[in-house]
Amino acid sequence: MIAVENLNVFFGHGQTRNHAVKDVGFTVEKGESFGLVGESGSGKSTVLNCISGLLTHWKGRIEIDGVRLMQTRNMAFCRKVQMVFQDPYGSLHPRHTIDRTLKEPVKIHRLGDANNRVARVLDDVGLGAKFRFRFPHQLSGGQRQRVAVARALILDPEIILLDEPTSALDVSIQAEVLNLLQDIRREKNLTYILVSHDLAVVSHMCNRLLVMNRGKTVETITRNQLKSGAISEKYTTQLLVAGKGYDRTAIDQFQDFR
Amino acid sequence: MTENTPLLTVNDLSVVFPSPKGEVCAVNNVSFSMGREKIGVVGESGSGKSLTGRAVLRLLPPYARVGASDITFKGRNLLSCSEKQMRKIRGMEISMVMQDPKYSLNPVRTVGEQIREAYTIHHKAGKKQARQKTLDMLKAVRIRNPEQVYGLYPHEVSGGMGQRIMIAMMLIPEPSLLIADEPTSALDVTVQLQVLAILDDLVGERGMGLIFISHDLALVSSFCDRVIIMYGGQIMEVVDAGNLHKSNHPYTKGLLSCLPKIDGTQDHLPTLVRDDVWLKPVPGRVNGEAAS
Numbered sequence: 001m002i003a004v005e006n007l008n009v010f011f012g013h014g015q016t017r018n019h020a021v022k023d024v025g026f027t028v029e030k031g032e033s034f035g036l037v038g039e040s041g042s043g044k045s046t047v048l049n050c051i052s053g054l055l056t057h058w059k060g061r062i063e064i065d066g067v068r069l070m071q072t073r074n075m076a077f078c079r080k081v082q083m084v085f086q087d088p089y090g091s092l093h094p095r096h097t098i099d100r101t102l103k104e105p106v107k108i109h110r111l112g113d114a115n116n117r118v119a120r121v122l123d124d125v126g127l128g129a130k131f132r133f134r135f136p137h138q139l140s141g142g143q144r145q146r147v148a149v150a151r152a153l154i155l156d157p158e159i160i161l162l163d164e165p166t167s168a169l170d171v172s173i174q175a176e177v178l179n180l181l182q183d184i185r186r187e188k189n190l191t192y193i194l195v196s197h198d199l200a201v202v203s204h205m206c207n208r209l210l211v212m213n214r215g216k217t218v219e220t221i222t223r224n225q226l227k228s229g230a231i232s233e234k235y236t237t238q239l240l241v242a243g244k245g246y247d248r249t250a251i252d253q254f255q256d257f258r
Numbered sequence: 259m260t261e262n263t264p265l266l267t268v269n270d271l272s273v274v275f276p277s278p279k280g281e282v283c284a285v286n287n288v289s290f291s292m293g294r295e296k297i298g299v300v301g302e303s304g305s306g307k308s309l310t311g312r313a314v315l316r317l318l319p320p321y322a323r324v325g326a327s328d329i330t331f332k333g334r335n336l337l338s339c340s341e342k343q344m345r346k347i348r349g350m351e352i353s354m355v356m357q358d359p360k361y362s363l364n365p366v367r368t369v370g371e372q373i374r375e376a377y378t379i380h381h382k383a384g385k386k387q388a389r390q391k392t393l394d395m396l397k398a399v400r401i402r403n404p405e406q407v408y409g410l411y412p413h414e415v416s417g418g419m420g421q422r423i424m425i426a427m428m429l430i431p432e433p434s435l436l437i438a439d440e441p442t443s444a445l446d447v448t449v450q451l452q453v454l455a456i457l458d459d460l461v462g463e464r465g466m467g468l469i470f471i472s473h474d475l476a477l478v479s480s481f482c483d484r485v486i487i488m489y490g491g492q493i494m495e496v497v498d499a500g501n502l503h504k505s506n507h508p509y510t511k512g513l514l515s516c517l518p519k520i521d522g523t524q525d526h527l528p529t530l531v532r533d534d535v536w537l538k539p540v541p542g543r544v545n546g547e548a549a550s
Contacts, residue, residue, distance in 0.1 A: 039446035170302040172530035175516035179526050204518035242447040245480030251455045
């Protein structure tokens with residue numbers, strides 16, 4: 001469904017040029033949920049921004065359904081691929097009601113039947129009609145992230161790109177949003193690419209994942225490898241140990257991977 | 259001071275904010291006491307954990323009403339201290355590390371200058387001596403090239419280094435209690451643990467007390483000696499960190515179970531079912547008004 005090959009991204013020019021993504025490649029099957037893991041600055045979000053078309057100066061090959069993507073995207077692409085962002089406080093227009101936010105994509109794509117679509121999609125994300133005419137500031141963080149998911153779903157996409165969808169939320173709310181995302185994927189047979197810094201979240205959601213460090217691919221592993229600890233790369237092992245909590249002896253052995 | 263006398267005792271602390279819809283009681287009758295140990299305060303956002311830390315240092319906005327029957331630090335009653343006396347206590351006796359070094363450092367002054375200032379305010383020292391002290395402190399938080407970092411501005415350092423600089427600045431007046439308010443939440447996991455290791459070593463060496471405020475249960479249970487679990491402005495329970503997983507309180511259990519686990523299944527995560535019974539009504543409190 002999605003194929004990325006030799007993806008390279010540079011930011012800046014001359015002396016300050018930053019090679020943010022270096023020869024990254026992976027494939028995602030239809031209906032699969034694929035994880036991108038790494039620390040800040042590893043280029044995981046940049047990869048997602050290239051696929052979604054938010055970044056245009058990438059080099060390499062990105063294919064969706066066998067069709068090679070160019071730098072600019074058309075309307076049909078937007079109906080197929082949608083994105084959910086990290087920060088539910090920043091990704092919704094503060095002076096638009098939920099209803100207006102959700103109707104905007106319907107209007108842009110001239111799909112019609114906006115009222116029913118909004119009602120249906122709000123039901124899908126478990127919010128219901130009473131939230132429809134509220135403003136974002138009248139919702140909690142978890143509810144806002146549900147609205148962000150609803151906004152992505154309203155165009156009936158096949159692929160959803162999730163950029164740290166739960167890292168701004170409390171753990172109890174994170175569980176609810178993760179459950180919701182799992183349910184929607186199973187119900188609508190969606191394909192996910194999930195970016196996260198949290199190995200536990202990715203292992204809960206995805207069967208395969210790509211570990212990135214400083215723009216480079218460290219390795220592509222399966223969830224079972226992660227569970228059994230059959231990992232060859234030291235970087236991944238270190239991430240795994242770090243996720244388990246404070247352990248003084250383990251920390252002294254941490255290395256800086258460059 | 260003997261081992262048994264507590265370093266800090268807080269009794270019936272409440273923080274009330276006025277609002278157009280009536281008063282909001284953000285912290286409600288919180289009592290705890292601690293010695294020279296690492297104590298963790300955990301809760302979701304809005305549970306009052308940060309406010310508890312700030313109320314001890316009196317760092318709240320003037321419209322917040324803080325009431326307590328007793329806040330005693332090293333045998334001194336902090337409630338009766340004047341603002342002038344409090345200024346002596348802040349930094350010298352109790353200091354606080356905030357969440358984001360980007361916002362808590364002065365952007366137009368070099369980090370070295372700022373750390374040196376923290377030292378010279380509380381100790382009589384010449385410029386040269388203070389500079390040397392600052393460099394030693396930067397070395398203590400494992401910054402490899404203190405001379406170079408001394409002259410850097412806050413925007414020139416990374417998040418992990420910024421947080422180490424904050425820790426250096428807070429520890430240089432040699433306080434006996436450090437309140438760390440989510441000191442590592444903005445950092446990557448490995449950097450977070452390295453910063454905590456530094457904090458752990460320094461706190462251990464100097465025999466300080468540490469209040470570690472965090473939302474990360476797993477981290478706190480592995481880092482601290484005791485854990486205070488807060489919900490809705492009240493203390494749900496205080497447990498030994500090692501026994502956190504054996505806790506019987508439904509809130510603690512709920513929080514622990516809704517964490518995704520690497521060796522778990524991909525089934526539905528259990529979600530937290532909140533229960534109003536957890537929040538016990540406080541005697542003497544009428545219409546959201548806290549008795550002080």
